[in-house]
Every structure is written in C-alpha cells, then in structure tokens.
Amino acid sequence: MINEMLAYFAQGANWAGESGIPARLGEHLWYSFLAVAAAAVVAFPVGVFIGHTGTGRVFLVSASNVLRALPSLGIMTLLVLLMGIGLLPPLAALVLIAIPPILAGVYAGVANVDPEVVDAARAIGMKDSRIILQVELPLALPLILGGLRGAILQVVATATIAAYVNLGGLGRYIFDGLALYDYGQVLVGAVLVTGLALVLDGLLGLAARALSPARRAIAN
Amino acid sequence: MITFESVSKLYPGGTQAVTDLDLQIATGSFTVLVGPSGCGKTTSMRMINRMVAPTSGRILIDGQDVADIRAVTLRLGIGYVLQNAGLFPHRTVLDNIATVQRLLGLSKAQARTKAHEAMERVGLDASLATRYPAQLSGGQQQRVGVARALAADPPILLMDEPFSAVDPIVRLELQQEVAHLQAEIKKTIVMVTHDIDEALTLGDRIAVLAPGGVLHQYASPIDILARPATDFVASLVAKDRGFRTLSFETLTGLGTTTLPVPGPEGLIDMSALAPGWGVRVNRDSGTAAWIDADGAVFGPHPLVPADASLRTGLDAVLASPTSAALLVDGTGNIGSYFTLADLGPLLRPNEQARA
Numbered sequence: 160m161i162n163e164m165l166a167y168f169a170q171g172a173n174w175a176g177e178s179g180i181p182a183r184l185g186e187h188l189w190y191s192f193l194a195v196a197a198a199a200v201v202a203f204p205v206g207v208f209i210g211h212t213g214t215g216r217v218f219l220v221s222a223s224n225v226l227r228a229l230p231s232l233g234i235m236t237l238l239v240l241l242m243g244i245g246l247l248p249p250l251a252a253l254v255l256i257a258i259p260p261i262l263a264g265v266y267a268g269v270a271n272v273d274p275e276v277v278d279a280a281r282a283i284g285m286k287d288s289r290i291i292l293q294v295e296l297p298l299a300l301p302l303i304l305g306g307l308r309g310a311i312l313q314v315v316a317t318a319t320i321a322a323y324v325n326l327g328g329l330g331r332y333i334f335d336g337l338a339l340y341d342y343g344q345v346l347v348g349a350v351l352v353t354g355l356a357l358v359l360d361g362l363l364g365l366a367a368r369a370l371s372p373a374r375r376a377i378a379n
Numbered sequence: 380m381i382t383f384e385s386v387s388k389l390y391p392g393g394t395q396a397v398t399d400l401d402l403q404i405a406t407g408s409f410t411v412l413v414g415p416s417g418c419g420k421t422t423s424m425r426m427i428n429r430m431v432a433p434t435s436g437r438i439l440i441d442g443q444d445v446a447d448i449r450a451v452t453l454r455l456g457i458g459y460v461l462q463n464a465g466l467f468p469h470r471t472v473l474d475n476i477a478t479v480q481r482l483l484g485l486s487k488a489q490a491r492t493k494a495h496e497a498m499e500r501v502g503l504d505a506s507l508a509t510r511y512p513a514q515l516s517g518g519q520q521q522r523v524g525v526a527r528a529l530a531a532d533p534p535i536l537l538m539d540e541p542f543s544a545v546d547p548i549v550r551l552e553l554q555q556e557v558a559h560l561q562a563e564i565k566k567t568i569v570m571v572t573h574d575i576d577e578a579l580t581l582g583d584r585i586a587v588l589a590p591g592g593v594l595h596q597y598a599s600p601i602d603i604l605a606r607p608a609t610d611f612v613a614s615l616v617a618k619d620r621g622f623r624t625l626s627f628e629t630l631t632g633l634g635t636t637t638l639p640v641p642g643p644e645g646l647i648d649m650s651a652l653a654p655g656w657g658v659r660v661n662r663d664s665g666t667a668a669w670i671d672a673d674g675a676v677f678g679p680h681p682l683v684p685a686d687a688s689l690r691t692g693l694d695a696v697l698a699s700p701t702s703a704a705l706l707v708d709g710t711g712n713i714g715s716y717f718t719l720a721d722l723g724p725l726l727r728p729n730e731q732a733r734a
Contacts, residue, residue, distance in 0.1 A: 273462055273468075275461060275462075275463055275465045276465055276466070276467060276468065278430075278461070278465060279459070279464075279465025279466070279467075280467070281430065281454070281456060282425075282428060282430055282459040282461070282537075283454060283455075283458075283459055283466075283478060283479055283527070283528070284451050284452075284453075284454035284455035284479065284482050285451070285482065286451050289482070294467060294469075297469045298468065300628050310555070
C-alpha cells in the first residue's frame with residue numbers, strides 16, 4: 160500500500176493537469192479559504208460584540224455547542240438534497256464548523272483584556288470604537304489567531320468531504336480510491352491533507368509570534 | 380470650580396454609594412477624598428468625568444453641568460491616574476503617554492514630542508521611552524500613568540489611589556514629586572485615598588467620607604486634625620493627632636540665641652550651650668556636625684529653615700546630641716540656634732483644639 164502510494168507520487172502524470180496534485184491542492188485551499196473567510200465574517204463581529212459588551216454570553220455558549228455537535232457530512236448531504244449539487248452545500252458545512260473556534264477565540268480574547276486597561280482607555284477619553292480597535296483587538300490578537308488557527312486546521316481536514324458530492328480537493332483521492340479499492344490512492348489523499356494541515360499550522364504559529372510585538376519585547 | 384449639588388448614587392441592588400453630597404472644589408486646589416472602602420470616594424470622583432452617572436443631583440464644572448458635555452470630550456479635558464497605572468501593555472511608554480494627544484488630533488510626531496516633555500516632568504529617564512509597561516517597576520509605571528494624564532495639559536487631574544500599589548519608599552518619593560509638581564503647574568487635583576496620612580500630607584482641602592458616601596467634614600488638614608467635626612473623623616485622625624498638628628504650625632515667635640563667631644577652620648565654639656562642644660557648618664550640603672570635647676563627630680544634622688514647620692524644628696532638636704539646632708534665616712544666613720527650651724512656648728496645647 161505504501162509502495163503504491165510512493166509509485167503514485169513518483170508518476171509525473173499525476174502532478175499535471177486538472178486532476179493533478181497541484182490542482183487538487185489548489186482546490187482544497189480555495190474551499191478552505193472561502194469557508195474560513197465566510198465564517199470569520201460572521202463570527203468576528205459577533206465575538207467582538209459579546210466580548211466588548213458582555214451581553215449574549217449564554218447565546219454564545221449554546222450556539223457554539225449546537226454548531227460543534229452538527230455532523231458535517233450530514234449537513235452537507237441534507238443541503239445537497241435540498242439545493243442540488245454545487246459548491247454551496249460543502250461550503251456551508253465547512254463554515255458551520257469554522258464558526259465556533261473563531262467565535263470562541265475572538266470572544267475570549269476581547270473579554271479577557273484586563274478590565275482596568277479598558278477602564279483607563281475609557282477614562283482618558285476613548286470612544287467605544289477606538290477602545291475596540293486600539294486596545295481590545297491588539298491585546299486579543301494572540302487568542303484571535305489561536306481561534307483562527309484551530310478553524311483553519313479543522314476546515315482543511317474536513318474539506319475532503321467536498322469530494323463526496325463530486326467536487327474537487329484532496330478528498331478526490333480518498334473517495335476515488337475507496338470506490339476503486341485503490342488504498343494507495345486513499346493514502347495519497349490522507350498524507351497530502353495531513354501534510355497541508357501541519358504546514359499551515361506551522362506557518363500560522365510563526366505569524367502569531369511575529370504579530371505580538373509587546374510579547375516579544377517582554378521575552379527579550 | 381467643580382461643584383457637587385446634592386449628588387446621590389444608588390447602585391442597582393440597593394447599595395447606597397453616595398448620599399446627598401454637596402462639595403465645592405476650588406480651581407487650582409488639591410482636594411483629597413478620604414475614607415474607608417465602601418465610602419463612595421471613588422464613585423464620587425468618577426462622577427466628575429462621567430465614568431459613573433449620579434442617580435440624582437448634578438455635577439458642574441465652572442457652572443456647566445457635566446451631563447450636558449459629550450462624555451468623550453469631557454474626559455479628554457480631564458487627566459486620569461489609576462491605582463495600577465492602567466497602561467496599555469501593547470504600547471511603548473512613549474506611545475502610552477502620547478495617547479491623549481493623539482486622541483486630540485495631534486500628529487504622531489507632535490504627540491511624541493509632548494510625551495518626551497511629560498516624561499521629563501515626572502522624572503522618567505528618556506531611555507525608558509521605547510520600553511513596554513511590563514518591563515518597568517511599579518513606581519515607574521505609576522510615573523508613566525501620571526505623565527500620560529499630564530501630557531495633554533488638562534486643567535483638572537483625577538487620581539484614584541495612585542500610590543497605594545507601590546512600596547512605601549517609592550510612595551513617599553512619588554508623593555513628594557506630585558506635591559512639587561502641583562506647586563509648579565497648579566492644576567485642580569482631586570485625589571482619592573484611604574490613607575489619612577497621605578491625605579493630610581498632600582491635600583490642601585480634605586473631604587472625609589463615611590460608608591454610604593456621607594460627607595462628614597470638608598476642611599483644611601489642620602482643621603481636620605485640630606477640630607474633627609464628628610466622632611468618625613476623630614477616630615480616623617486619632618493616631619499621633621497632637622504630634623501631626625505640629626506639621627501645620629510654624630516657627631513664628633521662636634526665641635533664638637545668636638551663634639558665636641566661627642573660630643579657625645570654621646569651628647564654632649558652643650561652650651555656652653554645652654561645655655566642650657563645638658559645631659561645624661557644611662554650607663554645600665546644608666548640614667551641621669557636632670563635635671564633643673574628645674573630638675568625636677556627630678552628624679550630619681539638618682539645618683532648619685526659618686519657614687519650616689514646628690514638627691521639623693522639634694525633630695531637629697530631638698535628633699541633636701546637644702538638644703539644639705541651627706536656624707537658616709530667609710536670606711540664607713546661618714546666624715542663630717534654638718533649643719528644646721526655646722520651642723517650649725510654641726508647644727503649648729493647640730488653641731484651636733481647646734476652642
């Protein structure tokens with residue numbers, strides 16, 4: 160099986176064309192990007208609002224729990240039945256799993272800013288929008304990036320399901336391989352997804368470090 | 380002038396923080412709100428910059444109701460110093476101090492120039508400008524907090540227990556510097572503290588508040604000490620009360636003795652005071668050293684300026700091996716000394732206290 164996988168990687172034809180590895184990788188990243196971006200657009204303002212005002216925490220916890228409990232494959236299948244084949248059903252499923260970690264990161268980051276610092280900001284004459292932009296978000300950045308990192312990893316891992324409804328991405332190798340009992344090809348998909356997730360995680364880790372100037376200064 | 384007009388604050392849940400407070404804080408005065416925790420002192424102060432809204436009553440600044448001023452505009456004109464400095468951990472010292480000017484619309488470069496000036500004013504070394512708050516000591520952080528509040532040169536400064544989180548030595552240093560600063564810049568300062576000693580040292584008017592935000596006395600430090608209006612105020616100032624009163628008494632009317640002419644090498648023969656003793660003055664350091672018959676040196680001892688408090692004069696005499704201290708007159712001339720016996724008539728029981 161491992162030999163079959165290595166043979167697949169070694170074959171030049173598998174690296175070219177619309178169903179080549181680079182193309183599948185590109186599709187996979189594209190679905191993931193769309194899903195995380197859409198989830199961020201929803202989760203970011205909600206997280207900032209709840210973190211800044213402190214209202215709606217019960218809603219936050221229960222909504223997160225419901226979203227986390229949803230089975231991605233089930234949601235996608237249901238949406239396909241309702242809407243037909245297309246990019247939207249898998250994307251919707253991916254967005255739903257990306258929302259809880261982003262929401263949690265943004266909320267926790269903003270809510271955990273030292274209340275005395277926020278009080279000081281207000282007392283010296285900052286309005287709420289400035290408090291959020293100049294004080295709370297910069298200080299929340301490490302936790303926000305942490306949430307984003309979690310969301311990206313989960314979405315990259317789960318984006319394989321798009322292939323289940325005849326879309327591209329690295330999941331193609333897995334579902335095609337399963338259909339053909341070609342476990343070498345299944346392994347190709349699994350290894351590529353895992354590798355992609357690890358590389359992204361590493362890059363995001365470096366980015367998180369680079370974006371915390373105050374933290375870096377303290378470490379020195 | 381900051382005026383509280385029958386101001387009350389009732390928190391939801393029934394806690395009465397401030398009860399019917401009437402207070403007039405003169406422009407340029409250093410007013411201290413003092414009392415135990417839960418006496419509404421911080422709440423009262425925070426109503427001046429609308430960080431807390433009164434349940435009833437009004438607060439006026441120079442006749443204008445603060446409720447009619449946009450909160451952000453109002454706060455930009457009032458400096459605010461917090462207990463733990465409340466600095467922005469993600470900004471450098473310089474940018475922390477420049478914050479208010481940036482909010483007022485100054486360019487980054489202009490704001491930083493002003494911030495450098497403010498750092499100098501509060502005694503912060505310029506090399507700290509690029510540090511982050513977490514890299515500073517508690518005392519330094521507090522100085523940054525004061526610099527941030529002063530940088531935009533607001534007419535009013537609010538200070539919420541600004542020195543309670545630093546160690547006693549740094550606290551004393553900061554208190555002295557704030558007193559100095561105030562003598563120079565003459566802001567209207569309102570400070571909150573639970574430390575009656577701090578209040579008596581720094582304030583020129585003190586408002587004593589009891590739990591529930593009830594004003595018991597609003598008076599000068601000497602009046603608070605000499606004539607506590609209620610049992611509550613009396614209990615607050617009970618410790619060393621008589622002795623502390625001396626801080627507010629002058630050396631006016633002190634009988635002194637003229638110093639003999641200095642002999643060779645500046646040694647002044649003090650045999651008339653104590654057989655065998657002499658004294659030598661060091662003008663550079665403003666101190667004197669006593670020398671006994673065997674040549675043993677005691678000192679340095681401080682010289683007492685003529686405008687010093689009775690407490691300073693008494694302290695100098697008590698610390699001297701001959702029970703005498705040298706007096707510096709208004710022109711810087713060191714021509715006389717006084718003894719414990721000379722202080723006697725000034726140490727009579729306080730007339731105000733008897734009244």
